[in-house]
Amino acid sequence: xxxxxxxxxxxxxxxxxxxxxxxxxxxxxxxxxxxxxxxxxxxxxxxxxxxxxxxxxxxxxxxxxxxxxxxxxxxxxxxxxxxxxxxxxxxxxxxxxxxxxxxxxxxxxxxxxxxxxxxxxxxxxxxxxxxxxxxxxxxxxxx
Numbered sequence: 166x167x168x169x170x171x172x173x174x175x176x177x178x179x180x181x182x183x184x185x186x187x188x189x190x191x192x193x194x195x196x197x198x199x200x201x202x203x204x205x206x207x208x209x210x211x212x213x214x215x216x217x218x219x220x221x222x223x224x225x226x227x228x229x230x231x232x233x234x235x236x237x238x239x240x241x242x243x244x245x246x247x248x249x250x251x252x253x254x255x256x257x258x259x260x261x262x263x264x265x266x267x268x269x270x271x272x273x274x275x276x277x278x279x280x281x282x283x284x285x286x287x288x289x290x291x292x293x294x295x296x297x298x299x300x301x302x303x304x305x306x307x308x
Contacts, residue, residue, distance in 0.1 A: 168237035169304035175229045177302075178295035182225035185291045195283060202280035225291075232258065232292065233299045237307065247308045251300030255292040263288045 190196040192207065200207045232255055240250040264285045271281040 168234040168241075169307050170230065170233045170237065171299070171302055171304040174299045174302040175226065175233050178229035178232070178298040179222065179226045181294045181298055182228070182291050183222065185287070185294055186221065189287050189290070195287075199280070199283055202277050202283065228292065229295050229299070232295055233304075236296070236299055237304065240303075240307070246300075247303040248297070248300030251296040252293065255296035256289075259285075259289050259292045263292070 188194055190199060196207065199205070232251070235258060236247070236251040236254045239254045240247055243250065267281055267285045267288070271278075271284075
């Protein structure tokens with residue numbers, strides 16, 4: 166079975182990831198703290214950010230697409246409200262894959278735990294917003 170996916174919701178969820186990142190990493194929010202903890206020079210030329218932004222758009226699309234598919238599968242299996250299924254799926258995937266992997270890698274790399282918390286919190290906010298978008302706009306014919 167191929168899960169039903171609303172690709173418009175996936176595209177908007179992809180864009181929402183960019184909005185969250187733009188706000189999150191603004192110097193007045195967490196950008197200055199993140200740059201200090203991660204040893205990132207915020208004054209580097211803007212052209213050097215082009216490739217990371219392109220990569221981020223691509224992986225954000227993949228994340229939104231996987232979340233949409235996993236939500237559809239979970240909804241078919243468990244039933245219930247589509248929005249709550251999307252949120253529960255996002256939290257489960259975030260905890261089991263994103264947060265767990267960040268914690269493991271950061272521990273081995275000796276990164277500050279405050280950087281790990283900042284990064285996994287960003288990822289949680291990102292996938293929760295994606296889940297809300299996907300959850301309120303389910304595929305046609307499913308709800």
